Amino acid sequence: MLLDKSNQVFSSVSWFDEIDSTNLELGRQLAAGGGDFSAVIAGSQTRGQGRLGREWLSPSGASLSLSIAIKRKLENPGWLSLLAALAVQRMIKNQKITEVGIKWPNDVLVQGKKISGILAQLIDGAVIVGIGLNLKKQAPELNAISMEELGLDLDIDTAASEIGGLFGDLIRNFELNPDEVKKEFSKACITLGQSVRAELPSGDQLFGIASEVDSLGQLVILTPEPKHLSAGDVWHLRS
Numbered sequence: 001m002l003l004d005k006s007n008q009v010f011s012s013v014s015w016f017d018e019i020d021s022t023n024l025e026l027g028r029q030l031a032a033g034g035g036d037f038s039a040v041i042a043g044s045q046t047r048g049q050g051r052l053g054r055e056w057l058s059p060s061g062a063s064l065s066l067s068i069a070i071k072r073k074l075e076n077p078g079w080l081s082l083l084a085a086l087a088v089q090r091m092i093k094n095q096k097i098t099e100v101g102i103k104w105p106n107d108v109l110v111q112g113k114k115i116s117g118i119l120a121q122l123i124d125g126a127v128i129v130g131i132g133l134n135l136k137k138q139a140p141e142l143n144a145i146s147m148e149e150l151g152l153d154l155d156i157d158t159a160a161s162e163i164g165g166l167f168g169d170l171i172r173n174f175e176l177n178p179d180e181v182k183k184e185f186s187k188a189c190i191t192l193g194q195s196v197r198a199e200l201p202s203g204d205q206l207f208g209i210a211s212e213v214d215s216l217g218q219l220v221i222l223t224p225e226p227k228h229l230s231a232g233d234v235w236h237l238r239s
């Protein structure tokens with residue numbers, strides 16, 4: 001595997017054919033002194049992590065698993081996972097796939113199926129942003145789609161460097177002009193304007209209209225009074 005492209009985007013890159021989880025590995029590297037915008041890339045994971053203790057499947061040869069360390073201090077770190085989702089959405093849109101949107105907070109969907117998921121974790125003051133992207137067809141029981149099924153043949157290094165480059169640009173733009181980036185996110189976020197059911201990590205439920213994403217990256221749900229949701233799962237309801 002040549003890592004020419006990734007090496008130009010990240011401050012350092014560690015590549016593994018197989019690892020437990022790129023987020024876990026980057027956490028270990030940060031504990032040993034890893035730098036800002038360092039990355040771990042893997043061809044497969046044996047313990048790929050989703051949110052809330054769920055599993056992310058990343059079988060060999062079928063997906064990109066990429067984790068990026070953000071050590072610089074940001075005003076609104078809660079936006080990082082949204083910016084990562086936006087980077088993936090932009091990358092896919094650049095390939096002339098139009099029907100690609102973000103389901104708050106972390107799913108990138110094409111034709112209503114999940115092509116990418118993001119897991120951001122705060123570890124020792126750094127944020128580890130983990131990005132999984134399906135390159136090839138996944139297990140049929142998942143509501144998943146892949147780049148290959150969209151007619152796009154993308155190798156792991158190209159996908160990692162494109163997403164990393166766009167993510168870095170978005171972080172810089174967000175610091176300079178957050179309103180512009182929020183506007184782009186709002187356009188890409190298919191949750192906004194929808195009638196939703198939200199399930200909080202506590203198990204409580206909320207019903208209402210998803211109206212906006214606030215400055216902390218939280219989803220505002222009008223129930224009808226505004227409730228700000230920082231974590232949880234959202235289902236779009238159709239009337």
Ligand code: BT5
Pocket residue numbers: 020021022023024045047048049050051052054055056057058063064065066067106107114115116117118119129130131132133134138142143144145
């Ligand atoms: C996520 O969680 O979508 C976050 C996924 C983050 C994965 C990356 S890979 C690099 C880094 N290292 C890690 O260990 N993790 C990160 P969540 O929203 O909880 O969604 C998990 C759910 O998505 C599962 O319960 C399945 O239903 C579904 N799922 C699992 N694997 C999938 C896949 N490959 N494609 C589509 N859906 C999948």
